[in-house]
Amino acid sequence: MTAPAQPTTTARHRPPAWKRLSGSEHFAGWAFVAPAVVLIAVFMLIPIVWSLLLSLQANDLLAPGHYIGLANYKALAKDSQFRSAIGHTIVYTVLFVPVSIVGALALAVALDRKIRGIRFYRLAVFIPLVTSTVATGILFLWLLDPTFGLVNYILHELGLPQQQFLQDPNQALYCIVAMTVWGWLGFDVIIYLAALQGIPEDLLEASQMDGASRWSTFRSVVLPLLGPATLFLVVWSTINALQLFDEIYVTTRGGPLGSTTVIVYYLYQQAFQFFNAGYGAAIAYVLFIAVLIVTLIQLWIGRRRVYYTS
Amino acid sequence: MTSTSAATAERLVTLDAPPARPRRRWPFSPWHLVLAPIALIMLIPLIWMLILSLETSSEAQSFPLVVLPSGLHFHNYVATWNSEPFGNFFLNSALYSLATVAGNLVFCSLAAYAFARLKFFGRDVLFILLLATLMVPYQVLLIPMFLIVKHLGMVDSVGGLILPNLCSAFGIFMLRQFFRTLPIELEEAARIDGTSRLGILFKIVLPLSLPALATLAIIQFMWSWNDFLWPLIIIDTASHAPLQLGLSTLQNAHRSHVNLVMAGTVMSQIPMLALFLIAQRWFIRSIAFTGIK
Numbered sequence: 224m225t226a227p228a229q230p231t232t233t234a235r236h237r238p239p240a241w242k243r244l245s246g247s248e249h250f251a252g253w254a255f256v257a258p259a260v261v262l263i264a265v266f267m268l269i270p271i272v273w274s275l276l277l278s279l280q281a282n283d284l285l286a287p288g289h290y291i292g293l294a295n296y297k298a299l300a301k302d303s304q305f306r307s308a309i310g311h312t313i314v315y316t317v318l319f320v321p322v323s324i325v326g327a328l329a330l331a332v333a334l335d336r337k338i339r340g341i342r343f344y345r346l347a348v349f350i351p352l353v354t355s356t357v358a359t360g361i362l363f364l365w366l367l368d369p370t371f372g373l374v375n376y377i378l379h380e381l382g383l384p385q386q387q388f389l390q391d392p393n394q395a396l397y398c399i400v401a402m403t404v405w406g407w408l409g410f411d412v413i414i415y416l417a418a419l420q421g422i423p424e425d426l427l428e429a430s431q432m433d434g435a436s437r438w439s440t441f442r443s444v445v446l447p448l449l450g451p452a453t454l455f456l457v458v459w460s461t462i463n464a465l466q467l468f469d470e471i472y473v474t475t476r477g478g479p480l481g482s483t484t485v486i487v488y489y490l491y492q493q494a495f496q497f498f499n500a501g502y503g504a505a506i507a508y509v510l511f512i513a514v515l516i517v518t519l520i521q522l523w524i525g526r527r528r529v530y531y532t533s
Numbered sequence: 534m535t536s537t538s539a540a541t542a543e544r545l546v547t548l549d550a551p552p553a554r555p556r557r558r559w560p561f562s563p564w565h566l567v568l569a570p571i572a573l574i575m576l577i578p579l580i581w582m583l584i585l586s587l588e589t590s591s592e593a594q595s596f597p598l599v600v601l602p603s604g605l606h607f608h609n610y611v612a613t614w615n616s617e618p619f620g621n622f623f624l625n626s627a628l629y630s631l632a633t634v635a636g637n638l639v640f641c642s643l644a645a646y647a648f649a650r651l652k653f654f655g656r657d658v659l660f661i662l663l664l665a666t667l668m669v670p671y672q673v674l675l676i677p678m679f680l681i682v683k684h685l686g687m688v689d690s691v692g693g694l695i696l697p698n699l700c701s702a703f704g705i706f707m708l709r710q711f712f713r714t715l716p717i718e719l720e721e722a723a724r725i726d727g728t729s730r731l732g733i734l735f736k737i738v739l740p741l742s743l744p745a746l747a748t749l750a751i752i753q754f755m756w757s758w759n760d761f762l763w764p765l766i767i768i769d770t771a772s773h774a775p776l777q778l779g780l781s782t783l784q785n786a787h788r789s790h791v792n793l794v795m796a797g798t799v800m801s802q803i804p805m806l807a808l809f810l811i812a813q814r815w816f817i818r819s820i821a822f823t824g825i826k
Contacts, residue, residue, distance in 0.1 A: 251730050252653025259644035259700045260659065266697040267666045270677035277676060284680070330571065338562040347572035349817070350579065353809045355759040357777040358798050361784050362578045365585065365791055373581050376598045405578065410820060417821035466670055469761045473781055487672055495766055500676050507673040514670050 277504035284500045295505035305506065307481065308489040311396060315485060316464040318400045324456050326404065327411030328449070332441075334412065335419045345416075352409030360473025363402040364389065389475055392482035399483055403470055407463070411456050418452035419445070450529035458521050465514055486510050586610070586795035593792040609796040613783070616793065619800065621772045622779035629694045629764075629775050630757040636699030637753045638746060644700075645708035646734045650720070666702045671762070679766055689769045698757065704749050707823075711745035712738060748819040751812075758805055776801045 278295055282288030299305050334345055351359070366373050367388035375385050389395050422445060430440040468487040471477060477484035477492070484492075486506065494503025585593050586609055588602040613619065647653065648660055678697050679688075687693030715738060723733050739746065764778040771782060783797045809816050 248651050249653045252647045252651040252656060255647035255651065255730075256644040256653075256659065259640045259705060262640065262697075262700040263663065263666065263702060265681065266678060267669070267674060267702065268662065270674040270681070271666070271669055273677035273680070274673050284676075333564060333567055333571075336562075336564060338564055340565070341568075344568045344572050346813070347575045349813075350806070350809070351575060352820075353755070353805045353816070354579070354802055355761070355777050355780075355805070357759075357761050357780050357784075358802050359578075361780065361794060361798050362582050364784075365795070366578055366581060371594050371596060371598065371791070373577070373598065376596070379597075405575070408575075413817055413820045462670070466672060472761075472765070473784065490672055490675075491762075494676050495679075500680075504673075504676050507670070507675070511670055511673050515668060518668070 274504045274507055277501050278508050280501040280504075282500040282504075283498045284494070285498070288501055291501070295502050296509075298502070299505055299509065304481065304484070305486075305489060308484050308486050311483060312465060312467070312485045315396060315400060315467060316461060318397070319403060319464045320457060320460045322400065323404045323407055323411055323460055324453065327408055327415055327456070328453075330408065331412045331415035331419055335416060348412050349409040351406050352413075354406065356406065356469035357473050359402060359406040360470045363398070363405075363470075364474050367398055390479055392478075392480045395475055395479060395483045399467075399470060399474070402474070403464075403467070406470075407460070411460070414452050414456055415449065418449050422448050447530050450525075451531055454521070454525040454529045457525075458518055461517055461521065462514055465510065465517070582795050582798055585792055586799045588792050590790050590792055593795075594789075606792070609792050610800065613793045613796040613800070617779060617783050617786070617797070618772045619779065619797070622774060622776045622801070623804075625691050625694075625773060626758055626775040626777075628691050629760075630754050632695045633698045633757045634750050634753045636695070637701055637704045637749055640700040641704035641708050641749065642734065642739060642742075642746070644705045645712055646730075646738060648705065648709045649712035650717075651730070663702045663705060667706065675762070675766065678763075682767055688767050689773055691773060691775075693767050694764060694775065698763075701753070704753070707749060708742070708745055711742055715741055744818070744822075747815055748822045751816055751819040752823060754808075755805070 277288065279290055279292060280288035281291050281294075330348060334341065334348065354362075365371070367375075369375060369385065369387050369390055372388070374388070378385060387394060388398050426444060426448075427440060430444045431437075435443070466487050467485050468491065471483055471485060471488045472491070475483045477488045487510070490503050490506040490510070493499045493506060584600065584602065587605045587607070588599060588609075589606055592599040592602055648656065682688055682693045682697065685693070685696070687696060719737050720733050723737055728736065759777060760775070761777045761781070764775050765781070768774050768778055771779065774782065780797060780801045784794050787793045
């Protein structure tokens with residue numbers, strides 16, 4: 224077998240233009256990113272702009288829409304249902320984020336030790352994370368069923384009054400918080416466990432040698448070192464909480480009496496049940512801006528208060 | 534000098550102060566008293582699901598509750614399987630998950646390699662644009678995505694589920710960060726030996742990146758397998774639905790037969806649960822990895 228002639232590039236014998244182009248880094252770079260760029264342009268960049276345009280239209284998802292300016296946004300400002308959806312979303316977020324993060328921190332500390340059976344305990348905490356949101360919704364719908372639910376049965380056995388849970392407008396949103404904390408706790412625990420295991424042992428020993436109690440070691444050494452993990456979890460959980468949908472759809476469909484209608488559920492209703500796509504897009508953009516502002520504020524506070532090693 | 538030693542002595546005294554009581558030895562770590570009830574609370578919803586799925590319809594809906602079923606009524610599973618196109622649900626979910634995992638691995642790797650190693654016209658602008666899309670909530674894309682998929686004639690098809698999710702900005706970003714930590718010398722040596730860029734990616738970079746690729750695969754798989762909102766919007770026909778949508782349909786259709794609903798729920802959770810139990814270490818590493826980056 225003879226080796227194929229190697230193309231020699233000298234100043235006198237330059238390869239033809241197409242060959243120089245196809246061998247260049249510019250060409251290679253674009254060839255490599257092309258499939259990803261096409262997919263992301265079509266299914267992300269275009270939709271982002273289109274959504275903005277839709278929010279300025281009256282559109283029913285069928286006929287082409289027509290431009291109505293800021294009318295959707297003006298209507299939103301006066302929409303009392305939207306206002307209460309914002310209220311429910313805020314209540315949910317303000318409860319879900321601290322409860323899940325503080326709970327996960329306590330659990331991670333408890334799980335960060337070498338005792339017999341620790342793998343089983345960890346597994347028990349992680350398993351709900353791989354349970355789908357729909358399954359979580361169905362499980363809690365029956366656990367919290369007023370007549371045949373396990374929780375009411377336990378309350379009954381303990382001699383406590385029966386509750387309506389998801390069917391009571393005053394309780395439903397809190398039940399949703401409990402349910403989603405159950406489903407998401409494992410995620411936060413994994414992040415905290417990883418961060419705890421990243422703390423160098425000698426730092427803790429040094430602190431104990433100085434006579435610090437366990438609690439003060441935790442407060443002044445461990446907690447600051449968990450800062451980056453906490454900041455990540457606060458930002459991440461808030462973004463997720465503001466976008467709550469699946470569990471609401473499966474359990475309450477926004478009821479009873481609209482008491483669990485959160486922003487994304489309202490968006491879904493408007494866009495895909497009442498076919499007010501323009502109005503839905505306006506809700507999506509309001510949500511977008513809200514997420515952006517909340518995230519930026521959290522990161523800004525985080526930068527001043529979280530200490531990063533290395 | 535004396536004052537320091539006095540202080541030290543005092544400290545030693547206070548440390549020893551209550552004359553060291555013989556420390557009570559527990560036969561087991563007291564942490565079990567904290568952890569066991571928590572584990573029970575976390576597992577009860579799943580155990581209860583299993584129990585209900587094996588009861589008869591009247592056992593499952595009686596008060597006081599039947600905690601131990603009269604027998605193991607496995608035929609609930611058969612009845613549920615036959616009442617809805619469950620085979621299709623599984624097949625559609627498998628297609629949706631595997632196709633999007635494969636798509637992400639291929640397209641994100643290619644793009645991430647270019648962003649990490651090649652200098653090309655417009656790279657930085659493109660990359661910033663990509664990062665910006667990470668900030669946008671999914672719901673903003675939803676309505677136009679639906680309209681685009683409708684224009685492509687793919688509403689109510691598994692293809693319509695898959696196509697918009699074949700590549701993610703998150704995947705590109707994560708792989709690019711990982712590729713940049715690899716030593717460039719190997720790649721340069723291969724380049725001098727005349728290996729093509731594609732060859733370098735597949736023979737050198739990707740084999741060194743298995744942890745990052747596994748992370749992307751696991752995160753994408755979990756996301757697609759459990760995805761509900763997108764299927765809810767574009768799928769109308771039961772036989773085209775993936776599992777989670779099918780499960781929600783089942784819940785609506787059989788409100789009066791909780792045992793059947795639970796049997797369906799158990800079945801739908803088995804694949805992901807089995808995968809998690811087999812590859813627990815990888816799942817946990819992947820989730821921790823997303824949090825730390």
